[in-house]
Every structure is written in structure tokens, then in C-alpha cells.
Amino acid sequence: MRKLLTALATLTGATIAMPASATVHIDFLQGTAVSSLAGYTVIDDFDTTAGITGSHFQIQSNSDGYGAIIPLSDSQGTDYLTVMAGGTANIALPGSTGGFAFEWGSLDTYNKLTIDLGDGGTMVLIPHQGDLVGSPGNGNQINANTNGTLLVYGDAGETFTGLKLQSSGNSFEIDNLAVQSGVPEASTWAMMIVGLGAVGMGMRRKRNVAVSFA
Numbered sequence: 614m615r616k617l618l619t620a621l622a623t624l625t626g627a628t629i630a631m632p633a634s635a636t637v638h639i640d641f642l643q644g645t646a647v648s649s650l651a652g653y654t655v656i657d658d659f660d661t662t663a664g665i666t667g668s669h670f671q672i673q674s675n676s677d678g679y680g681a682i683i684p685l686s687d688s689q690g691t692d693y694l695t696v697m698a699g700g701t702a703n704i705a706l707p708g709s710t711g712g713f714a715f716e717w718g719s720l721d722t723y724n725k726l727t728i729d730l731g732d733g734g735t736m737v738l739i740p741h742q743g744d745l746v747g748s749p750g751n752g753n754q755i756n757a758n759t760n761g762t763l764l765v766y767g768d769a770g771e772t773f774t775g776l777k778l779q780s781s782g783n784s785f786e787i788d789n790l791a792v793q794s795g796v797p798e799a800s801t802w803a804m805m806i807v808g809l810g811a812v813g814m815g816m817r818r819k820r821n822v823a824v825s826f827a
Contacts, residue, residue, distance in 0.1 A: 635769040637736065639744045642764060644757030646687040646716060646789070650764065653714050653791040656707065659694040669700025670778075680784040681754040683718030685761070693718070693788040694778075702778040704790065709774055712766030712793040718786040720759040722750040725779040728765065731772030738763075766793070 647655060657664070659672055672692050676682045680695030693716075696702045706713060709731040720740040728736050737743075740750030740759075753759045765773065778785050 635767060635771045637765065637767050637771055639738065640764040641717075641745060641748060641761055643761040644685070645762045646685040647714055647762050647791050648687050648789075650714055650762065650791065652794050653712070654794045655789050655791045657704070657790040658691065659788055659790075660692045662694075664705065665694070666703045667696075667701035667777075669698070670694060670696040670702040676754070678783060680786050681719050683716050683760060683786055683788050684755055685716050685718075685788075688716050688718070688788040691788065693786055695783075696778045696780045696785040698780060698782050698784075700778075700780055700785075702785075704776045704778070706774055706776065706792060709772035710792040711772055712764070713773055713776075713791065714762050714764040715790040716761070716788045717763045718760050718788070719752045719754045719784075720745075720748050720750050721752040721780070721782060721785070723781040724750075724785040725781075726763075727777040727779070728773055729775035729777070731774055 642649075647653065662670070662672055671679065671694075673680055673695055674682070674690065674692045679697055680693070682689060683693055694702060706729075722739065722741050724740055726738040728738070730736065738745050740748045742750075749758055751759065767773065778787065
């Protein structure tokens with residue numbers, strides 16, 4: 614069953630200055646693998662810990678006291694990231710992406726995901742609370758209710774820059790982090806703006822041209 618949750622970002626510690634009408638969409642796709650998503654490209658399948666900072670996390674491919682294999686086609690029998698009790702894993706997202714997704718296994722109420730927003734604010738997701746109230750958060754390692762893909766995307770210019778995974782118990786397991794495909798990097802946007810400026814200089818000034826980026 615697909616649980617669709619659409620909500621304004623949950624604020625932690627400060628008010629977020631969002632663009633007008635900006636909305637963060639949160640969708641936990643129960644029992645669904647990342648590969649089923651159109652328009653998303655996997656940027657980390659967690660074969661190594663490269664690019665991840667923090668403590669008390671590791672890569673593993675088996676199920677034991679430190680983590681459980683995520684029972685989805687993309688993750689079964691492959692390496693995954695597990696954050697253990699008292700641990701933190703920080704992951705930077707490329708550029709300022711407008712959406713990301715990852716496979717999340719055996720959701721527990723002691724898992725905590727902090728999402729860094731492009732304007733400097735944050736939002737927090739905890740299974741069985743707030744925007745993830747639809748998940749029982751009981752750590753079941755097989756049931757689709759607690760094993761699936763978390764999909765987060767924004768509109769009205771909302772972007773995401775990083776993730777912080779924390780857990781007060783064993784464990785917080787994820788795999789196959791993906792971001793929206795075809796989203797230009799900041800440097801690409803800068804080059805486009807410079808190019809548009811050069812074109813504008815060559816145009817006659819008898820009219821204004823409004824350029825918008827979707």
C-alpha cells in the first residue's frame with residue numbers, strides 16, 4: 614500500500630524562510646525499490662563509506678545484531694549502510710537537488726532523519742511520528758509497512774543539500790540513495806545565467822524578457 618504524505622517542512626529550532634507556497638512532499642513507498650522510480654538516478658549504493666562522515670556506522674551485506682538486509686529487489690544480498698546505536702552518518706547531496714530517494718529498511722521509532730534544506734533550514738522525520746505517522750516504526754525486517762523507499766521532493770524552488778542519519782538503537786539501514794535526474798549543478802546554472810546575460814546585452818531595449826526556470 615502506498616502512503617502519500619504531503620506537508621510543509623517540520624521546523625526544528627528555527628523558522629524556515631521558504632519560497633512562497635513551497636511544499637515538501639514526503640512519500641514512503643511501502644515494499645517498493647528505488648529502481649521503480651522514474652526520473653531518479655542512484656548516486657550511492659553504499660559499497661563503501663566514501664563521502665560519509667560521523668561515527669558508529671558501517672557497510673555490511675548480512676543480517677546480524679548490527680543491522681538487517683533490506684528485503685527489496687535492489688538491496689537483497691548487496692551492501693547497505695547501517696547506523697548503529699548512538700551513531701550518526703552525514704551524507705551530502707550533489708548541488709542543491711530538488712528531490713531524493715533511498716531504500717529504508719526495518720523502520721524503527723528510534724531512527725531519526727534530519728534533512729538539510731537549500732535555504733539553511735532543516736526538517737526531521739521519525740517513523741510513527743509527524744509526517745511518517747503512517748509507519749508503525751516497529752522494526753519489522755520483512756513487512757512492507759516498514760521496508761520500502763522514502764521519496765522526498767519539493768516544489769516552488771525547494772531544494773535539499775544533505776542528510777543526517779541518527780539512531781539510538783541498532784539500527785538505521787538504508788541503501789541506493791538516488792537524486793532527481795537531469796538537475797543542473799550550481800555551476801551549470803551560473804553559466805546559463807551568464808550566457809543569458811550576454812544575449813540580453815545584444816538585444817534592443819524596447820522590451821523586457823522574463824526568463825523562468827522550471
